Amino acid sequence: MDLLLILTYTAICVAIFKIFKIPLNKWTVPTAVLGGIVLIGSLIFLMNYNHPYSEVSRSYFVSTPIVPAVSGLVIEVPAHEHRTLEKGDVLFRIDPTPFENQVKSLKARLFSARADLSRASELAKRNVGNLRNVDITRAQVDDLQAQLNIAQFELDSTVVRAPSRGYVTQVALRPGVFAARLPLRPSMVFIPQEDYYYVAWMRQNSQLRLTIGDEAEIAFDGLPGQVFTAKVRRVLPVIAEGQVQASGTLIGFTGSPPAGRVPVVLEVTDPDFAQYRDIMPGGAYGQAALYSEHFHHVAIMRKILLRMAAWMNYIFPFH
Numbered sequence: 001m002d003l004l005l006i007l008t009y010t011a012i013c014v015a016i017f018k019i020f021k022i023p024l025n026k027w028t029v030p031t032a033v034l035g036g037i038v039l040i041g042s043l044i045f046l047m048n049y050n051h052p053y054s055e056v057s058r059s060y061f062v063s064t065p066i067v068p069a070v071s072g073l074v075i076e077v078p079a080h081e082h083r084t085l086e087k088g089d090v091l092f093r094i095d096p097t098p099f100e101n102q103v104k105s106l107k108a109r110l111f112s113a114r115a116d117l118s119r120a121s122e123l124a125k126r127n128v129g130n131l132r133n134v135d136i137t138r139a140q141v142d143d144l145q146a147q148l149n150i151a152q153f154e155l156d157s158t159v160v161r162a163p164s165r166g167y168v169t170q171v172a173l174r175p176g177v178f179a180a181r182l183p184l185r186p187s188m189v190f191i192p193q194e195d196y197y198y199v200a201w202m203r204q205n206s207q208l209r210l211t212i213g214d215e216a217e218i219a220f221d222g223l224p225g226q227v228f229t230a231k232v233r234r235v236l237p238v239i240a241e242g243q244v245q246a247s248g249t250l251i252g253f254t255g256s257p258p259a260g261r262v263p264v265v266l267e268v269t270d271p272d273f274a275q276y277r278d279i280m281p282g283g284a285y286g287q288a289a290l291y292s293e294h295f296h297h298v299a300i301m302r303k304i305l306l307r308m309a310a311w312m313n314y315i316f317p318f319h
Contacts, residue, residue, distance in 0.1 A: 004308050005044060005301070009036050043301060050294040051302040052206035054287065056261070057218060059196040061282035065186035066091060066168075069157035070099065074177045074187075081171050084193070085162040091188060092160050094179055099155040106148040113141045166192040191282070198230065198268060200288035201261035209292040210235045216266050217306055220286035224313035227306060228270035232290060236263040264290070 013032050022028055072094035079091040117137040124134050160179075168188050173179070179187045198218060202210060216230040241260035244251065266288060289306045291299040 004305050005040055006036075009040055043298065046295050046298045047301050049206065050209055051289060051291050051299050052202050052209055053289045053302060053306070054200040054202050054261075054264075057198065057200040057266075057286045057288040059198050059280065059282055059284045059286075061196050062192055062194060064163055064166075064190040064192060065183075066160060066163075066188035066190050067183055067186050068094060068160050068179050068181050070094060070154045071178070071180045072098070072158065074173060074175050074179050076175060077171065077173050079162075079168050079171065079188070081169055082167050084167055085165065087162055087164050089162045090159055091162055091168065091190075092173055092179070094158040094160070096155055096158040099151065099158055102151045103148065103155050106144060106151050110141065110144040110148055113137065113144050117141050160187075163190065164192050166190055166194075196280075196282055198266040198288075200264045200266055200290070202264050202290070204259055204262055206290075207262060209294065210262060210264055210290065211292060214293070215291045216288060217291075217303065218266055218268060218286055218288040219306055219310035219313070220280065220284050221313050222280060222284055222286075223276060223310075225311050226276075227303075227310050228268050228273045230266040230268045230270070230288070232264060233267040234265040236265065239263075264288075 013036070016022065017024070017028075017032075074092055075095050076093040077091075078093075079085065079089070085091075117134070117140075120134045120137045124131050168190050170189060173187050177187075200216070200218070210232065212232050212235060214232045216232055217227050218230050219227045239260040239262065241258055287306065287309055289302050291302065
């Protein structure tokens with residue numbers, strides 16, 4: 001941004017010298033240079049502080065790792081990539097045979113235990129049996145019923161369903177793969193149908209100029225020449241570099257850690273962005289500028305520079 005401003009001033013000076021045929025001597029050249037230093041320095045200071053800019057902006061999305069509640073061999077994967085699914089739609093199925101057998105076994109044992117409870121209760125009513133046997137048999141029935149409930153839950157869990165409306169992406173799961181209920185090895189990645197979060201990472205120097213509701217603009221690298229209006233939706237109150245978790249290690253000084261940047265959530269309000277919303281991938285990279293109420297007339301410079309940077313997205317290196 002600063003380089004663009006310097007180059008713009010240089011181009012204006014060259015044009016003035018050419019148009020008005022101003023001679024190049026020891027007075028005119030230093031005057032132009034010193035004037036540029038003072039003018040550009042003042043404008044850059046006012047602009048950078050009051051209308052902060054971030055060259056690191058990105059759209060974020062939530063992904064849900066799909067981990068089955070039971071382990072087993074996958075027999076069917078009806079879910080297709082990037083096809084909209086409703087809550088409860090089948091993602092994949094695990095071989096239910098061992099779980100069905102477990103349910104059948106527990107049902108048979110429960111049937112027998114209930115019959116024993118019925119006989120024990122009848123004998124107790126006739127003062128022939130022992131009430132203690134009735135209590136023991138009833139406990140066995142309750143225990144088998146609980147085991148049957150767990151087995152039925154595991155049987156139902158062999159059909160893995162969509163947790164909400166959304167879609168799956170990069171589906172590598174195939175029939176014959178052993179799906180394990182390990183949180184570190186999800187079988188699928190599910191993307192809920194939610195709006196993306198547009199975050200601009202601002203330097204801490206601009207903390208006093210990060211105000212909710214202020215006007216903002218964002219330009220994506222994937223949409224060269226396009227700049228979209230937005231507003232500051234939220235300024236997150238914490239920075240990742242400062243987080244502390246419970247452990248057996250004390251925090252100590254180990255050098256100069258990075259300062260970290262303040263995450264500012266933006267809401268794109270430009271109606272023209274609707275036509276690009278479906279083609280912009282989650283994680284799209286861009287640049288953003290915020291416009292505070294202080295020295296508002298200087299904001300026009302930031303807007304011009306942001307548009308110049310957006311046009312420069314047409315240029316990228318080939319490898």
